[in-house]
Amino acid sequence: MKMTTDDKMLEAAFAQARTPDVMPSEDALNRIMMDADSVLAAPTPVKRRPKQGIGVMILEAIGGWTAFGGLATATVAGLWIGISPPAALTDLSAGLWGATIEVPLLESDMFAGLEG
Amino acid sequence: MAPVQSDADLLAAFAGGDRNAALTLTHRLTPRLMGQAYRMLGNRAEAEDVTQDAMMRLWRIAPDWDADRALVTTWLYRVVANLCTDRLRKSGRGVALDAIEEPADEAQSAADNMQDAARATALHDALADLPERQAQAVALRHLEELGNPEIANIMDTNVRTVESLIARGKRALIARLSGRKEELGYEDDNR
Numbered sequence: 001m002k003m004t005t006d007d008k009m010l011e012a013a014f015a016q017a018r019t020p021d022v023m024p025s026e027d028a029l030n031r032i033m034m035d036a037d038s039v040l041a042a043p044t045p046v047k048r049r050p051k052q053g054i055g056v057m058i059l060e061a062i063g064g065w066t067a068f069g070g071l072a073t074a075t076v077a078g079l080w081i082g083i084s085p086p087a088a089l090t091d092l093s094a095g096l097w098g099a100t101i102e103v104p105l106l107e108s109d110m111f112a113g114l115e116g
Numbered sequence: 117m118a119p120v121q122s123d124a125d126l127l128a129a130f131a132g133g134d135r136n137a138a139l140t141l142t143h144r145l146t147p148r149l150m151g152q153a154y155r156m157l158g159n160r161a162e163a164e165d166v167t168q169d170a171m172m173r174l175w176r177i178a179p180d181w182d183a184d185r186a187l188v189t190t191w192l193y194r195v196v197a198n199l200c201t202d203r204l205r206k207s208g209r210g211v212a213l214d215a216i217e218e219p220a221d222e223a224q225s226a227a228d229n230m231q232d233a234a235r236a237t238a239l240h241d242a243l244a245d246l247p248e249r250q251a252q253a254v255a256l257r258h259l260e261e262l263g264n265p266e267i268a269n270i271m272d273t274n275v276r277t278v279e280s281l282i283a284r285g286k287r288a289l290i291a292r293l294s295g296r297k298e299e300l301g302y303e304d305d306n307r
Binding site for chain 2: 006007009010012013014016017018019020021022023024025028029031032033035036037039040
């Protein structure tokens, strides 16, 4: 590609500005080392724990998500067994107690007064 | 002969409290930082300030330095380029001619030295007017003479973007300088 006059002008400007690397003055080197010393002398910053919500703290207290998963599974299983006990379990409890006991949660006539 | 320690190893040693590592890094890295800053700013005192500022940032980042992410020199190129464009923008340039250091070439006439100083000022003024990333890309390519892939790495972008930044930057520089061709002696210049 042919260089235009403008390209030549710009290249000349760049060429002139391409000075070699230079060593900073003794004073500047001393200041840089003083900065390094100040960083070395500073106490090591303690990394702060990020703020945690109450949910996270409870989760950590019970052992994290893994423990939470186990707990949730056990809870659901317990609830299901309570609602719909397997036949074997019903037989077992009957065997243990001699009879199946039913406890009504609501009296059958509890709603009688509410109906028209 | 003891093997030469890499910059990253020295930085890790500094983070561990080794002052000699800082001394070695200072002598190894500062001439290039100073050169880069001087080429962009054209002022020795400012270049020293930028060099000190860049090294302070290096000392501070030492404990968290991840050698797998970047070379120390690449990171410093970026820091110095950013610090210089910040200074160029804030100063607005238009630095008085007598504040610019004349090239110390005693073989040249005083008139030639004046013209060199005026050209240097003109280039730095024009760089100061460019958008920051254009100025950085142009300076890294044409003052530091780095390849486009390395510039892309330094500027955390891709080669095509670098090419575009350089092309636009050069067009803008030409637009700014061409109006001053005669004043800067580029018209009858065969030097």
